[in-house]
Amino acid sequence: MIIVLKPKCTHDQLQKFSSDLEERFPVKVNAWFGTQSTVLGLIGDTSAVDIDYVAAQDIVESVKRVQEPYKKANRKFHPDNTVITLPGGQKIGDGGITLIAGPCSVESEAQICEVAGRVKQAGAQVLRGGAFKPRTSPYAFQGLKAEGLELLREARKKTGLPIVTEIMSADHLPLFKDVDIIQVGARNMQNFELLKELGKTDKPILLKRGLSSTIEELLMSAEYIMAGGNEKVILCERGIRTYETFTRNTLDISAVPILKKLSHLPVIVDPSHASGISWLVEPLAMAAVAAGADGLIIEVHNDPARALSDGAQSLTPDQFDQVAKRVFQIGKAFGRKVD
Amino acid sequence: MIIVLKPKCTHDQLQKFSSDLEERFPVKVNAWFGTQSTVLGLIGDTSAVDIDYVAAQDIVESVKRVQEPYKKANRKFHPDNTVITLPGGQKIGDGGITLIAGPCSVESEAQICEVAGRVKQAGAQVLRGGAFKPRTSPYAFQGLKAEGLELLREARKKTGLPIVTEIMSADHLPLFKDVDIIQVGARNMQNFELLKELGKTDKPILLKRGLSSTIEELLMSAEYIMAGGNEKVILCERGIRTYETFTRNTLDISAVPILKKLSHLPVIVDPSHASGISWLVEPLAMAAVAAGADGLIIEVHNDPARALSDGAQSLTPDQFDQVAKRVFQIGKAFGRKVD
Amino acid sequence: MIIVLKPKCTHDQLQKFSSDLEERFPVKVNAWFGTQSTVLGLIGDTSAVDIDYVAAQDIVESVKRVQEPYKKANRKFHPDNTVITLPGGQKIGDGGITLIAGPCSVESEAQICEVAGRVKQAGAQVLRGGAFKPRTSPYAFQGLKAEGLELLREARKKTGLPIVTEIMSADHLPLFKDVDIIQVGARNMQNFELLKELGKTDKPILLKRGLSSTIEELLMSAEYIMAGGNEKVILCERGIRTYETFTRNTLDISAVPILKKLSHLPVIVDPSHASGISWLVEPLAMAAVAAGADGLIIEVHNDPARALSDGAQSLTPDQFDQVAKRVFQIGKAFGRKVD
Amino acid sequence: MIIVLKPKCTHDQLQKFSSDLEERFPVKVNAWFGTQSTVLGLIGDTSAVDIDYVAAQDIVESVKRVQEPYKKANRKFHPDNTVITLPGGQKIGDGGITLIAGPCSVESEAQICEVAGRVKQAGAQVLRGGAFKPRTSPYAFQGLKAEGLELLREARKKTGLPIVTEIMSADHLPLFKDVDIIQVGARNMQNFELLKELGKTDKPILLKRGLSSTIEELLMSAEYIMAGGNEKVILCERGIRTYETFTRNTLDISAVPILKKLSHLPVIVDPSHASGISWLVEPLAMAAVAAGADGLIIEVHNDPARALSDGAQSLTPDQFDQVAKRVFQIGKAFGRKVD
16 A cells, blocks of 8 residues: 655654554555655555545545455455356356356246246256345335245256345345355445345355446455355446446446456356347347356346336347357357357 | 337237236326327326336337336425424424534544534534444444444433434344434445335435435435335435546535425435545535535544544534534525524 | 427417427427327437427427437448448458557557558558547647658558558648548547548548447437548447546447447447556457457557557557457357458 | 556666656656565656556556646646636636626527627626537537627627637637637547647637546646646536436536636536536526636527527526526625625
């Protein structure tokens, strides 16, 4: 951490501030005296240093982190890729491409089982389906809740596909004990109390990037879960909010190679939510594979026009067949482990 | 709601779609036939209509809401201002200017009591202070939690100021039963499970706008709380995330008159979080009053440079004296009820 | 165009407004009377209708375009891809992948000729190089100007590669008469006077998307050039400005398939400016090809650390060899015309 | 300027780099050796240092400016406010509030003269009116051009109000020699060739902030004009582009006090373009005065519903009377020089 002091800072103030920093945080302070300003360099574990605290000092002109503020999620301290193994033996982050597919919301046994069967056949390795749905309007369909989870288990039994579904409150954790991957939605990425509770479980967590979260904030939220003891975090880029209105969100494709470089955690992409438009799912899925994503999460509905949520961005099973086929074909061209 | 159909839509499809809409939602459908396209107009309570459902239909070109999707928060159905009365008789939204002030985090009895005394003297009517702190880093100070709430009660006893503090999980509600106003932070604005629980309480809720939430989404989150039965919601503009990096966030000053026009709920502004810089608090507070805000929430710390969080944006009690004085003086010039 | 009128609108006002619209614009107005509001549908060439004019009417609640406001750039009226043929026979938009490469700024004959030779060898079909440089600071290097154009011609003579270079003012057009493709930079995308002048030339124009321009605005700027008579426009996605600070801009990868769908013009991607970081160029180039881009424009410098501008995002010729090789290899997997 | 070197940097590399920096730029380099990294501090006129050049060096981890990159616009080197005096003796930046008002576009002699008379009566000191109009669509009204300038002069003759109007190309400068203030529109804020030409004139320049320009970039564009020799620059905040769609742009009210602190140039606010909605003009004008703006530029049209451009955001003369009255009344409460 580099701290630039204001020109008016006296030697006494500098001494006092340096001692204070060394007392408060596990760091050592070095000073460099220029002709116009003095610069302090902090050495040690600066991830514990509160940058707000430093910036608030009257004698401080500006502060700059050199070291990343996350440790457990940092590739520097964990050079190898984290590979997450699911109960059925499926692996995420091992160089393959994991396809996660299913409807936005679980609506009925017939629906979820039909979609599950179709996406499995197309090569999906994990089934997604929402039981608890975060909806902007209190008057919109809120999901089948516990019944939805039951139907997901039913679909898993029939197809063997592990299931991923979103949690909206730590209170619901007991209901999720039989879920294979727990998803944290974009709107809850900084619901820190939820992250802390998930850190105490041993379930893989699919952590979606917040609508206006930076890449560093996503990694800090992963760090919350990991600091609690659960290192099985899957990062998910799902589009960010920008001024462009043609798409629901703007897929930040650069986030994929950046996250892969900064962190050892697997990175997947959600082209359905990123665009909100079904005909964009295929080109964005291709781009995600090309950028190095470890997997894709795609909405598939047996009857999108009847879907109780997010129909406009859902693929039909036939469309998904086509996307999956192309994903694996292109994955091969990129030297990815796909059969 | 206006629905533009694709040119290829047949009469049969149109008939089927219209009947379907009338069955699913409490609306009546009217069709208007142009030479190039057909337009449907939905009449009735369209706030119940799922716009995603409509957009997903294969024959739909585009959809546009005419009516706002919120009802209880809508000024159209509730023309008079909502006035919220606190236990001590203080009113928010009655044409006065409510000053809410205090430290970002409660740190000690001495600190909170000293600040409370000072801000009361300066004219603040409510004391703020964080006990549960949402921090980006799991390694940063997370607040004194239950002990912090206890200290706030202590400060209230000494000064008579009602207290407002942030809740981060519905689980903590029992701890908040003695709090006067419960705050929902920006990162939890779309934590819908929390909003639902708060809708069941009878406490005033200070609802902060999310970092990248639209004005309509803020009103929809208020609607969540109100739909649950609790109509005592105070809206808070606290800056949105933009590309500008000089300030921590960008205060959306337009949101104040817009919220006042669209809704009957009180609107306050947080110039401290909006800017993140203490010398901007005064001009932004002035602008907020000028734009019609019902109140301000301002961070004040007896020793900002020692603050355990957000020191860079906190005022000293002396600086707050000055801001408060100017707020009341200017409020008078704007014809506001201040003495 | 769909116009929703305010409930208070009288029949007389409606009649007067309809006649007025039909007089001003080449449209026919149809009215649809609902129980709560009246909707007007405009039929005809609504691209000529000024949406601001309509919105300003006191009786108008809201307006919505159904038809796109651009015509010449619109795929609806020109279903086939536009293919641009350069003097050397190179084609852009014919299903191949056009690699455009070269330094940010032309610095010397040795530099531009060395880079030109290397990128040609690697498979680039067009040489880029800035002679007039738009720099944020008046104190930064502004380009070699006319001398730079002369050096580009020199490099073209030696390698046979057609050249593309940026124009910053219509005044400079005489200097550009021997340039093969004229580039309009992001900061000039809405320099309408420049666009109009370029519309009178017969040179291919490489039009970069503005830093915060929407996809529709980019197409409207293309329309300016085309309306002037020059239909040889190449669209370029080069990253948009968002809140994310890790990259210089955020590559809007979705813009590629969207532009290809809405328009018949070729679309290229600039991964160098989009990211500002050399190690991101390869993954973003891959993603662009995967998303369907017709080409790439990439910064290459023989000595990036000595570059007079944009060194941080430039590839070395060796790095470009590798990227070009992978682009062609992956292009083949996507069924693109590459040899 | 602080440069953090990569840990792998050798002593020889450091020596070579330091010498190189001292040769290229008017700076002196000091090194500070930490246990994990080496930091360089550059002393001297770092506004001349190309930050891209530094960042491109292989041994550089990151760079941070300490000094602002603008000099002539910087308050540090010019502590007193710049006051601009117009031909009629009107002053901008002297502690008063300058009202600039008039139609978006000049449409006819009757229109501009009527509006000019009315806004003068209401207290406006400068007349605005567009003759050359930057329009997103090539098919929209582009302004009366030279004839519009003639009509503005006519209105000036009748009312004595100095005139401000937008220039879109340096080619048009001869037509502007009789204009009192030349406006640079948001879309041309980084049209550097135009800025350079304006730097050679002695006219006051009203420089609007670009749609997605940072505060620093606005100051750098002012610097372009000032570096050319023309120090009469008036900065204008007119709203920035964000994700919020209720308003056309988002007024960045914080920019007012920030620009006043960083620079000595006058700062005005355009509440009409910032919001795009006429009923927001008054509250935003109030907020601008409260935040310390030196003036306001407001669109007024004698018949907004008939306006050829931007009618939706124009005030009627009666509405402007009311806004002007309140601006002066509130200005007085803020201790501003208004009579």
